[in-house]
Amino acid sequence: MVKFSINGKITLGKEVRTFSKELEAESEGDAKHKTYALFGSVNGVKRNKIKIEKVAKV
DSSP, X not given: OEEEEEEEEEEETTXXXXXXXXXXXXXXXXXXXXXHHHHHHHXXXXXXXXXXXEEEEO
């Protein structure tokens, strides 16, 4: 497992917020998938409302 830092924007209604998350994942693609799943489950947001701008190893 590698630690990744994910930055991007999420649209909640008419408001756009920036976010920064750190999580452990097997690969960069897995880190993106976990980010989409996390926001989807916590905020009830679909993937098209989440824009991942940067993924970097920590």
